[in-house]
Amino acid sequence: MSQDIIEAPLGATAERQAVVRATGGAPDKDWVIVTRGIKREYDMGGEIVRALRGVDLAIQRNEYVAIMGPSGSGKSTLMNVIGCLDTPNDGEYWLNGTRVSSMSEDELARVRNKEIGFVFQTFNLLPRATALHNVELPLVYAGVSGVERKRRAREALERVQLGSRVDHRPNELSGGQRQRVAIARALVNNPSILLADEPTGNLDSTTSEEIMRVFESLASEGQTVIMVTHEPDIAAHARRVVVLRDGLVASDERQSAFMEQLRRGGV
DSSP: OOHHHHHSOGGGOHHHHHHHHOOSSOOOTTEEEEEEEEEEEEEETTEEEEEEEEEEEEEETTOEEEEEOOTTSSHHHHHHHHTTSSOOSEEEEEETTEEOTTOOHHHHHHHHHHHEEEEESSOOOOTTSOHHHHHHHHHHHTTOOHHHHHHHHHHHHHHTTOGGGTTOOGGGSOHHHHHHHHHHHHHTTOOSEEEEESTTTTSOHHHHHHHHHHHHHHHHTTOEEEEEESOHHHHTTSSEEEEEETTEEEEEEEHHHHHHHHHTTOO
16 A cells, blocks of 8 residues: 555555455455445334444555544444444445444344454453353353363454463452453454444553553454544554544544544544
């Protein structure tokens, strides 16, 4: 990719626009997420809520992207669509070369288990289980053998710098350590994307920075990371920031452009 394209806002590059606008087949394998005209509407007691109004988005493998916006902007709905927890009313969603927007619930469940690692602001750890066993759980459901489960769970905990805490239970860990266990659990299936929903929402500012360093380290190793947040200072850690407003992409910029916008008070 040429230097002038790298320096342009990522959402405006000719390459990205070509990927979004292309029809009649799957995107190139380097594009792990492509949405084309995604719409999602809800009937709330006879009132139609248009949460997404035609979202176009293209994310390459190994990108670190933050999706942010005010309440009601559509970011949570977009996260649910990207995470295969919800399906759009209209448009296409391609995940890792597979069109998932028209899949059944059972098919979506299989895609979620294989392709997506979820991290939430509530850690969702089993209180009486060790860190190792908490991280093993997705592999238990996948039918992986006990020896292989433990090997992969230890490896995932080491990736988030918790190799010495494998036998600790959640009440023996700090908030930041518990979130790192949750990140390790999300990584243990080697997902195509790591999808984090407000991952620092329950953490103080110092611990939030600790968790951001973990995501930065994973991104530097080649993990595709997509983080949903309403906090500009958290979004600023990503390499690219997509801002939603009123169900549409309002801006899509690399980090330096977003930081300048943030400095000027435009976010």
